[in-house]
Amino acid sequence: MQAPQSVQPAHREANHHRVHKLKGKAVDLLYALFRYALVIGISFIIIYPLLMKFSIAFKDKADIYNPTIYMIPVHYTMDNIRMAMQILDYFPLLGNTLLFVVVTTVLTTASCALAGYGFARFSFPGSNILFALVILTLLVPTSTLMVPMYLHFRSFDIMGIIHLFTGRSGINLLNTYWPSMITSATAIGLKAGLFIYIFRQFFKGMPKEIEEAALIDGAGGVKTFLRIMLPNAVSPMITVILFCFVWQYNDTFFTSLFMSEIALMPTKVSSLAAQANALLPGLLGVGGGSGVKADPNHVAMIIDTGILLAILPLITLYMVVQRYFVESVERSGIIG
Amino acid sequence: MRGSKLSLNHKRSWLGVAFITPWLLGFVFMFAAPLIQSVKFSFSKLNVDPSGFTLEWVGWSNFNNALFVDATFNRVLTESVRDMVLNVPMILFFSLFSATLLNQKFRGRVLARAIFFLPVILASNAISAAEASGLINLVGDATAVNELGQSGSQYNVMSMVMILSDIGLPLSFVDYIVDAILRIYEIITSSGVQILIFLAALQSVPGAMYEVAKIEGATAYESFWKITFPLVSPLILTNVIYTIIDSFTGSKVTQMIFTTAFTTQNFGLSAAMSWIYTLIISIVLIIVGYFLSKRVHYN
Structure with a gap:
């Protein structure tokens, strides 16, 4: 009788330990999920405008008034980029x-x-x-x-x-x-x-x-x-x-x-907006003059493309050096 | 030779002066002189002519005009100072939070870091100006209306206000939180550098400290408040100062000072406005610096 009595608490202890460990694991997993949700959410907020600009840059004029399109255009074109390049x-x-x-x-x-x-x-x-x-x-x-x-x-x-x-x-x-x-x-x-x-x-x-x-x-x-x-x-x-x-x-x-x-x-x-407004009709070949006004949605597209073109060199540079970025700040001693 | 008669220490200090000479020249001619001139301008009427300019002493009337006659300056000033005061804690909280998040080990951390620092690169007044004018172009047509409708259906703020005030939080605090949520994009995009500074600070906290705390039975929550927070607290002051400095360029007051000078051509008034702004900023900085430096833990 003596032996089982001493085994029982030890067994219970181990069981208890296992439950505890399992609980810890579950909490860890939940926390990891929560962390991913947060990180992905914030990242999305940051890159959403950028993604939008990429999508707009390749979108054809014909897709402007199509409400079913989200992000991925139906008609692709390089016209926006060409026009924005010309204007800039x-x-x-x-x-x-x-x-x-x-x-x-x-x-x-x-x-x-x-x-x-x-x-x-x-x-x-x-x-x-x-x-x-x-x-x-x-x-x-x-x-x-x-x-x-x-x-x-x-x-x-x-x-x-x-x-x-x-x-x-x-x-x-x-x-x-x-x-x-x-x-x-x-x-x-x-x-x-x-x-x-x-x-x-x-x-x-x-x-x-x-x-x-x-x-x-x-x-x-x-x-x-x-x-x-x-x-x-x-x-x-x-x-x-x-x-x-x-x-x-x-x-x-x-x-x-x-x-x-x-x-x-x-x-x-x-000053891109004013430029695009003024130059777009000419580029489309409908002729200038005060009576001609470009479609504001089309102008907005050109502006977005222009902004993308402007920040593209920075993004390229950033992709190349971003690995060194955090490390160099850490070692540069800002934190004295 | 005279050079050899100088003691070594003397020589060293002259060398030091030589090293800072470029900055010293810049400071005297490009900072100190304009600063003194700016004080002079604020008390004068400035007339520009082709060969230069003439000054006419007018006493305090520029300051008087800025504060009591100009219709919008007071409002713009209080608004942008209020925005700054509201933004600073939010940016601090968010950047410390993100830095702790990014300091943990998880898969895809490198990518997450790369994305979180993207705003450092993309925060540009030129881009926001172009975007704003793009929006102005859009207002009043189909997509804009569509978009407005979408943003209305995306999230109902009122329900959250109800919940929070039901819990019994004071209404002003609820307002603050709701405001923070509505401005989340602005806050995220303006905290890139701050996250970087906090992250660098977090990485310099010795890992052994956390191990000891874990052995002693501290939870993650406790070790954050007892170890991490005190050790990064000196950087809070740095970040507050950086956030305030960063808010200068984009602020409405700066724009107003700029247009007063170069569109209205009222240089004296613009100098007076900028000095009022500088004064208020320095008061804010002194108050913040005083309170934070009393609480900060220096090692």
């Missing part, structure tokens, strides 16, 4: 924009890396105050500086030098690439304070011994920076380059302020 003047525009964005990105990254290194590794009188001013440049709304900057570039002159030599009151730099070039080369452009901050945090985290070793080996400060610090700073560089590229590409504020007459992607896209 796509390839010259894209080349122009990419050149502009690449140059400003390179300049911004270079100047911000220099400043970040300077703030991270050297102590000179007032360096902390100056770094506080870097943060200040981020916090002041851009609209505060808008008018003075505009007037400044309208008659650009540094301390009266140009006035001294030519007698004119400065050069008009509006509607040239110079305003953006100058602001990016001097690390004061679009959210440059953030980039300086990222570089500073990263360089601060690097071991000091590396520099000391380089110094003993006879490398100067500039050489140390170029040969040793910069090649190690790949992750903050990727972060900064990506963000800078994307923000420059999408920026309407500074482009419409300084370069409203230069054909760049953001300004062109924001």
Whole structure:
């Protein structure tokens, strides 16, 4: 009698354990399902507009008024893409924009890396105050500086030098690439304070011994920076380059302020609707004139296609680099 | 040689100054000077002529005009500050929530992350402007009506309001939640960078801590509030500041300041408006910074 009595509780214990384990598994499974539902739901909200644009880009005019069509068109066509490309003047525009964005990105990254290194590794009188001013440049709304900057570039002159030599009151730099070039080369452009901050945090985290070793080996400060610090700073560089590229590409504020007459992607896209309205009848071959008005649904289709064309380069870039994206942000030391 | 007479430390500090020179030049000529000019403009009437501009001192009248004479500035300002104050907690909550979600291990995580950060790339004022004008084109025709009908039948907000208020939640809170749900797209698309920052913070939390907590018998809920939350809390301040900065470019006030300057050509008034805006933003930032930095856990 003794033996079964001791077996019974042990058996019950095991049973209890099994039930507990089963319960745990069920909860885990439910949680996993819940998580998938959430992730898929949110992802759908994010990519839905994109999917819609893809569907519209290939949709034929004939399908506009067919209410049974959802997403997948019945008649396929490349007309929308061709027309949107014609209205945007796509390839010259894209080349122009990419050149502009690449140059400003390179300049911004270079100047911000220099400043970040300077703030991270050297102590000179007032360096902390100056770094506080870097943060200040981020916090002041851009609209505060808008008018003075505009007037400044309208008659650009540094301390009266140009006035001294030519007698004119400065050069008009509006509607040239110079305003953006100058602001990016001097690390004061679009959210440059953030980039300086990222570089500073990263360089601060690097071991000091590396520099000391380089110094003993006879490398100067500039050489140390170029040969040793910069090649190690790949992750903050990727972060900064990506963000800078994307923000420059999408920026309407500074482009419409300084370069409203230069054909760049953001300004062109924001005026796409008016352009499409005006040019569509001509492209369809029904002739221009004030009496002719394009079908608003068709115009909307062209606009959607145009937007898709505008963001396509960014999406392509993102697909290539997105693997490095999160990793580089993790390693770049934003989180100090 | 004079250079060799400088001590090493001295040399180092001059080198440091050399490194920050580009920024310093930019700061002085492209930031500090315009900032001071902007203050001057806000107290003057500015006349643009072909060779430059002339200033005429008018005292506080620009500020007076902006606050008490201009018909819409007050409304636009309060609206956009209110929107900002309402959006910040929602974006914070959503981004922390998504970051925790994306930090867990599940199949397809890489794809989910790629999609969640897509808004960082697609958040563009140009695109939203084009989309808005596309919609204006559509209003008043068949598809628009169809779409409006569809969106009406998609989800009935009223029923949810009823349920929530039946539970006994205060009406203002119910309003807030319903508002959040209706603006879910806006919130999701503006929290890309914030998710990225939180995710980076979450990844830096040592895994051993969770193991210890698990051995000690803590539930996932407890370990979130006792481990994860305190360790990512310093980033909450960063994210609040980032969200506020991010709201500048798209805000209606910025647009209004822009049109006042370049369409109405009233530069003085626009400078005054922008200074009022800056002042209010800095007050908000100081209040938020004060309260958060008292509660934040720094390691």
